[in-house]
Amino acid sequence: MHLRSHLAALAIPESRKDSIYLTKIAEQAGHYEETVESMRRIASSNQELTVEGIVSSIEQEEKLKGNEAQAQTLKAYRVKIESELTKIYEDILNILNKHLTPSAASGESEASYYKAISDYC
Numbered sequence: 001m002h003l004r005s006h007l008a009a010l011a012i013p014e015s016r017k018d019s020i021y022l023t024k025i026a027e028q029a030g031h032y033e034e035t036v037e038s039m040r041r042i043a044s045s046n047q048e049l050t051v052e053g054i055v056s057s058i059e060q061e062e063k064l065k066g067n068e069a070q071a072q073t074l075k076a077y078r079v080k081i082e083s084e085l086t087k088i089y090e091d092i093l094n095i096l097n098k099h100l101t102p103s104a105a106s107g108e109s110e111a112s113y114y115k116a117i118s119d120y121c
Contacts, residue, residue: 016042017057024058051081089120096120 023038059074096117104110 017061020054020057021061052078052085055081093117093120 019038019042023035023042026032026034026038055074055078059071059078062068062071062074096113101110101113101117104113
């Protein structure tokens with residue numbers, strides 16, 4: 001029986017944070033089909049879904065449960081992810097600023113590049 005079925009049987013409402021946590025549990029238990037279903041439900045909730053946000057949510061959950069060691073591990077992982085993303089954003093901005101924008105052949109291309117720059121700033 002799926003975790004969600006157990007929750008539904010108990011009439012326990014499921015928040016977004018709970019959904020993310022249950023997705024993690026399903027993945028750890030090797031219930032990959034349920035993991036995919038859960039991620040599909042979370043992603044279709046029309047709320048922002050970021051890796052940092054998911055890790056941060058799980059980190060906070062572990063803190064609340066008093067699992068400081070796990071919370072610290074998750075914090076270190078979140079910082080690593082944020083650092084990697086910052087590096088990627090900087091690389092993209094560098095390419096846009098030094099190569100693509102200066103060589104734009106049309107106003108449409110240039111506008112598109114400036115929009116991309118604003119998205120990554």
